[in-house]
Amino acid sequence: MTDSGAYLDYAATAPVDPRVAAAMLDCLDVQAGLGNPAALSHAFGARARSRIATAAEEVAGLVHGAADFVIWTGSATEAINLGVIGAARFRRSRGQHLVTSRIEHSAVLASCAALEREGFEVSYVAPDADGIVSPERVAAALRPDTVLVSLMHANNELGTVQDIAAIGALCRDRELLLHVDAAQSLGKLPLDMRGQSIDLLSLNAHKACGPPGIGALLLNPDTVRRVEPVLFGGGQQRGMRPGTLPVHQIVGFGTTCRILRDEMAAETRRFAALREQLWEGIRDLPGLRLNGHPRRRLCHILNVSVDGVEGESLRYALNDLAVSSGSACTSATAEPSYVLRAIGLSDAAAEASIRFSLGRFTTAREIGFAVTVFRAAVEKLQALAPQPLCAG
Ligand code: PLP
Numbered sequence: 001m002t003d004s005g006a007y008l009d010y011a012a013t014a015p016v017d018p019r020v021a022a023a024m025l026d027c028l029d030v031q032a033g034l035g036n037p038a039a040l041s042h043a044f045g046a047r048a049r050s051r052i053a054t055a056a057e058e059v060a061g062l063v064h065g066a067a068d069f070v071i072w073t074g075s076a077t078e079a080i081n082l083g084v085i086g087a088a089r090f091r092r093s094r095g096q097h098l099v100t101s102r103i104e105h106s107a108v109l110a111s112c113a114a115l116e117r118e119g120f121e122v123s124y125v126a127p128d129a130d131g132i133v134s135p136e137r138v139a140a141a142l143r144p145d146t147v148l149v150s151l152m153h154a155n156n157e158l159g160t161v162q163d164i165a166a167i168g169a170l171c172r173d174r175e176l177l178l179h180v181d182a183a184q185s186l187g188k189l190p191l192d193m194r195g196q197s198i199d200l201l202s203l204n205a206h207k208a209c210g211p212p213g214i215g216a217l218l219l220n221p222d223t224v225r226r227v228e229p230v231l232f233g234g235g236q237q238r239g240m241r242p243g244t245l246p247v248h249q250i251v252g253f254g255t256t257c258r259i260l261r262d263e264m265a266a267e268t269r270r271f272a273a274l275r276e277q278l279w280e281g282i283r284d285l286p287g288l289r290l291n292g293h294p295r296r297r298l299c300h301i302l303n304v305s306v307d308g309v310e311g312e313s314l315r316y317a318l319n320d321l322a323v324s325s326g327s328a329c330t331s332a333t334a335e336p337s338y339v340l341r342a343i344g345l346s347d348a349a350a351e352a353s354i355r356f357s358l359g360r361f362t363t364a365r366e367i368g369f370a371v372t373v374f375r376a377a378v379e380k381l382q383a384l385a386p387q388p389l390c391a392g
Helices: 019-028 041-060 076-090 104-118 135-141 164-173 247-282 311-317 338-342 347-351 364-384
Strands: 070-073 096-100 121-127 146-152 177-181 202-206 215-219 288-291 301-306 327-330 333-336 351-357
Touching: 019 247, 041 070, 041 215, 041 247, 041 327, 070 076, 070 247, 070 351, 076 146, 076 177, 076 215, 096 104, 104 121, 104 146, 121 135, 135 146, 135 164, 146 164, 164 177, 177 333, 215 247, 247 301, 247 364, 311 347, 311 364, 333 347, 338 347
Parallel strands: 096 121, 096 146, 146 177, 177 202
Antiparallel strands: 070 215, 202 215, 288 301, 301 351, 327 333
């Protein structure tokens, strides 16, 4: 708890773990003697390369990927742009059709839109009412000219988890590439690039108590060794993502993954228990609905909507809780979430939706506080809402 209330917005970004910050600070110390990793002629460059190589092992190790095929980026958004656009352009001669879903993060949707502007066609698979994008629906959308399928492992708003292994298997059978956006699931669910037949995997550090400003695209060398760059400059990272590598950011990401390797199993059990405490504390409120799949969902996200209250009043009444609401504020306008609409919610229900997301530093006391604040807000607003007229 802080003076500004309880922070339950970990799915937006998570505080940096002090162990990660210490590892990063160590790199920034002049005594660390780190130079430009591209400098081949001196020990300062060699030390930087060695730190980066260790971090690549740590990140790739957590997801059963290949350390030599980690491409560092500035964010998951950038990794997704490179993975989707870079792979589609690289394979253009084989076909110009992609498959994705309607509930992807805007980084995927906007990358697909950019490809559509250059002549690709994209099929957008609809999820079911729980937010599941079924392998059957994905299979039905495939065409002989499909080159890439892009799906998220777990949805950022609902927490619903997709059956990536099944979708991976069907892509592998047809020799298509599967790109997976795992920005939300890293550290919450096991990821296995080989076992799940993932060809391109986009990650970031900041949702898992690592630093903001660093992401990675991992290539599966069995199926994809190159993508077209989307940035142009020097030859760093085999020309696929040029630019001087930020050693401290990369070391921060590596340390984040090392901590997850050791602590994820226990930590996710704790998250599930805290989320259960939250759900048990509010589930009896009249008109409360759980959004997303009741079981196949991330352990740290709870998305609910409340009948009979107005979205904006609810957000205002929850001022002491840092949570996300079902209207994404893009520029000046607040639009009801396209994800919630895609699973069948009305605009009003989408607007009266709240996503709670917890993480490493969340305490049972904060959850108790959130329950009290949320109950009080809903009960007050429902009491104020106009009652339906009784007929007869
Ligand atoms: N994909 C998903 C599912 C996300 O939740 C996010 C973050 O909001 C992103 C991609 C983009 O991540 P970044 O903030 O690193 O660009």
